[in-house]
Amino acid sequence: MSEREAPKKIIALMGNPNVGKSTLFNAMTGMHQHTGNWSGKTVGIATGYVNRGDHLLELWDLPGTYALDGGGEDERIAADCIRSGKAQCSVVVCDALCLQRSLILALQVMQICKRVIVCVNLVDEADQNGVHLNAKKLQEMLGTTVVFTSGATGEGIDSLIDAMDGNLPEREAFFEDPVADAVEIACACVEKNGCSRTEKQLRIDRLLLSRGFGIPLMLGLLLLILWLTIWGANYPSQWLEKLFRLGYLGLERVLSPFPWWVRGAIADGIYATTARVLSVMLPPMAIFFPLFSFLEDVGYLPRIAFLLDGGMQRCGGCGKQALTLCMGLGCNAVGVMGCRIIESPSARIRAILTNSMVPCNGRFPTLVLLASLFFGKWWSSLAVALCICLGVLMAMAMTGVLSRWAERKDDTPFILELPPFRQPQLKKILKQSLVNRTAHICLRSLKVAAPAGLLLWVLTNSGFLRSLAVFLDPFGSLLGLSGVILVGFLFSLPANELFIPVILIAVSGAGSIAGADQLNAQVLGSLWTWKTAVCTMVFTLLHWPCATTLMTIYSETGSKKETAAAFVLPTAVGLLMCLALNLLL
């Protein structure tokens, strides 16, 4: 049967953040999810289908919500979706470990929706922590279908699907005060032998969040991750380079009967650019992403927000901005979208404008490459770490400057949940970060790299790139850069991954790169001094966001002015810093 057939029922999946909704969603839909638009918003709601043999169930995975009257943009999307009544039935996913809080949302949803299934998730974790639930009593008191599941082990998922597919009795809401009723129900149904957090968890938190060690540990962790990335990426980079050189020779042989311009356009243009993007990008990303996902899975990221909120607060931002900066390390467009978690509209704009000051995965490999070329094996991770810290500090400083301009001090409350540490699922991390994330990013950069390679080859051969570089040279040397480097930055507007390939093609000219593809090291190492490298790294960190990010900023803010500000602000900072570095060094 085809997916195009109209689904029998639409079911909305909602619940507090971090209760394992998406794990359930993936388990039920078998990861056939594609993100769909809803009510004009770009993302936020994922749609998936559950195949029931002769018919389909359409499942909406709504963003995590604390309450239907909450403040955040992401919560508003979920609440609007429920209120619109487009879904015939809602599943509220509850956390067995803190049922009382989860029930507040469940009862609120039951006031609006007539057909609600309460799904108590994470029962295995609750069991381990000595929390026992009285299923029968819970069902009785809620007066609706209650299902117990565990997303991690797959327990109860079939009965949840059966419940969604079955005919649910319509019922009238009778919960006057969700909070008080939730307390009452939770007291009656939960039997606890112990604490929600184990002593071990509390001890880890006391160390990770401690006054003396919290921030040094965080910086140490950053350094360790970068060191592992740079050290580990070295070998696969060399293998890939060898492989691509062989591929180039093979391609040349195949293309030999064709005229020179076909050969050049395909081998020196499309192939060489694509190969370079991949050999620069792939190895560091394949190591960095799993490590980062590991921290994400364990639950360390909110702790970073906790540690940095004090500093952020002084700049008129909030700790959650630190979270969006972390997301920006993956991709600035994602980071910009992630700013939805910031409740205050003006703080959210400030976070959006400064997000591109942390290096995304398109610029991160450039930093890694330059650092390892010019600072050696040991100092390079420190250099990259300093770069990231500089980016974060500049983002904070700019947030501070921007909030001075804000009309009034906004006192939006800051509440951040610190989830319990969870055992990371290594298999899931590897699959998600390696297969999904890395492959997705590679595909995306290939889509840009292939046409860009062709264009670059044409521009180089027509001499345009060279004359542009010559024209920009005086301006570039003022900034401690060069004309070629500025050309690289200009042409990497579509995707930052293109920076290194553009420079290589502009430096070596058309055709000459051909056989001697001893790439990066010699070409860059012979032309640049360490000062050039430093300035380039700083400008890599602080310049305009890529086109995708700019488009995301426009769709998130809906304002041309703010999008322009997001372009100008980091660029101005970068120009000033490079100018100062050039004069000082």
Add this chain to the structure above:
Amino acid sequence: MEKELSRLRCGESATVMRMDTSQPLQRRLRSFGFVPGIRVGVLNQSPDGSVMALEVCDTVIAMRKTDLQKIRVALP
């Protein structure tokens, strides 16, 4: 003995008596089950002391001291 929640030390816990916080914050806190009568415990403080980690209804949330000053608690 009644005092501001921000004055509790790590490891102490108390019962919430009065909340003079802004409407949005109050709504937000309600969704965590944070209402008068509930028990809160202080787990950690951030390096600069401006943020506290509280345990409430089996959940750990971080809040700023400036907000916590507006919440009165009673020590047992």
